[in-house]
């Protein structure tokens with residue numbers, strides 16, 4: 001559609017620019033705040049431009065941690081978050097690929113029943129099943145462990161469903177050709193299904209990594225061991241640090257750091273993602 | 283190489299759909315057999331049962347005297363070429379061909395040698411490192427054939443391999459396939475719904491209809507002596523004309539609804555109520571002579587160059603008739619023509635059972 005209606009043009013652009021502003025302003029504020037000293041954020045005109053404390057702020061949180069928040073170094077929390085997010089992402093992708101593989105390519109009793117069960121759990125967010133899951137973790141003695149942090153979040157109905165939909169688009173003849181070429185089920189999975197799913201895996205990786213990175217409630221419940229603190233938890237603890245005033249400049253610096261890994265993942269995966277899209281084969 | 287034997291092979295799909303019913307077929311070592319029939323007659327189902335892609339409901343399937351009903355496709359020593367190529371899209375041509383051999387655990391050097399030989403045979407050498415999507419349809423199908431050849435299977439199976447290609451390419455690849463068979467001396471089972479393809483490729487043709495084998499025979503045998511009306515109609519292009527009626531007085535005339543439709547020189551020596559007389563378009567001569575004669579009402583001509591097809595009906599009724607005459611022949615511009623057919627070119631069928639009646 002090529003239309004030339006200046007008024008509509010101006011209006012749509014105005015709406016879009018407004019949207020961009022609302023999205024970007026908080027990020028901008030976080031960046032700005034992380035470069036000022038402790039008092040700047042508490043004074044009336046909040047600064048809108050960078051200060052000169054940036055280097056010092058970042059050095060402080062990366063080396064010592066924020067004393068008011070248990071003093072866990074931010075670097076350590078970032079690493080914890082990364083491990084948890086990667087664990088959840090890889091776990092989810094592995095489990096959901098296999099689950100979708102089973103549902104699409106094997107005839108077993110109650111196959112559709114299982115599919116619908118998985119599908120229904122799509123509608124149950126973590127928060128709904130958090131108490132029973134916590135109970136299970138307690139009984140298994142998995143509180144304050146990495147596996148307790150990661151394993152319960154690994155099942156993913158969404159990813160299973162998406163992979164199933166993708167597998168269904170792969171022509172039957174390809175499966176049959178592979179059977180004739182003496183590829184057993186797992187070999188078919190590795191040699192054909194997995195390479196063909198590359199683009200989809202990259203896309204889902206982004207979504208799941210961000211999901212994992214942003215987990216808050218579950219780590220909060222399952223750990224009270226500082227060695228397992230994640231950065232999202234850390235930020236929240238800094239904000240609610242008892243009697244003392246929140247140290248906004250440090251909190252914002254931590255937030256900026258916490259935003260980096262998801263951004264990096266998107267940038268890295270996007271390249272693969274776009275390449276995959278351009279190379280679309282079949 | 284190997285021979286193949288089907289004994290009352292039956293396939294019933296869920297929902298009680300009988301796709302193939304009690305098929306018996308023996309394919310000799312090195313034979314090129316073509317399964318042909320209209321859409322939905324069960325050709326693919328039969329081929330897929332041979333391949334092991336479809337469970338056999340009942341009957342036995344033997345490859346080289348070994349019952350393989352319950353053997354996995356990869357272990358039946360067969361290779362298959364699909365209509366839509368079914369190449370692995372993420373693998374190069376070379377890896378596509380190598381994949382089966384790798385799974386069999388063949389040594390690298392041998393895989394390489396076989397691929398090079400097949401690539402040369404199929405003129406694919408310069409494309410070995412391309413991905414399937416970088417090839418044309420014809421090249422893709424040659425890669426699929428290459429993937430079959432390198433396996434050196436006992437039986438080659440083809441399911442309409444040329445149907446996705448344009449007419450010119452189809453003719454080209456048909457010739458190539460024929461040459462390939464001569465060279466490999468392999469046992470080929472080939473499915474098509476195109477009777478020209480069947481006629482030009484096959485040592486023997488299997489005509490199928492509604493899940494059943496109608497007739498098995500050499501192409502020329504099917505053409506000159508079809509056992510059923512279905513086969514008569516299916517083999518040959520344009521299709522055979524059929525004139526239905528009962529023998530009139532003296533037994534030398536065929537009557538339909540009180541009107542004479544066909545006259546014979548002398549009684550055809552058959553009693554009985556009704557007949558279907560089959561006449562091939564190319565055997566009908568616009569002349570006064572001939573053993574059987576009919577009057578033809580011409581509607582339009584279709585000039586194809588070498589031949590001219592004359593479309594029309596019987597003068598006596600609405601039965602449609604096509605004549606095929608030499609393109610160089612100049613016919614009078616008349617609407618009505620006398621047409622004659624020689625004795626040996628008459629085919630008689632029972633109108634109820636459709637079976638051939640010998641005279």
Ligand SMILES: Nc1ncnc2c1ncn2[C@@H]1O[C@H](COP(=O)(O)OP(=O)(O)OP(=O)(O)O)[C@@H](O)[C@H]1O
Nearest residue numbers: 295296299301320321322323324325326327328475
């Ligand atoms: N999976 C299936 N389930 C149920 N019925 C099936 C199935 N596959 C095929 N059929 C039926 O079996 C019959 C034979 O099918 P088949 O595919 O063998 O036909 P075909 O001769 O290969 O036809 P075409 O020339 O169109 O490929 C058809 O009536 C079809 O509807």
Ligand SMILES: [Mg+2]
Nearest residue numbers: 325326327441
């Ligand atoms: Mg078919």
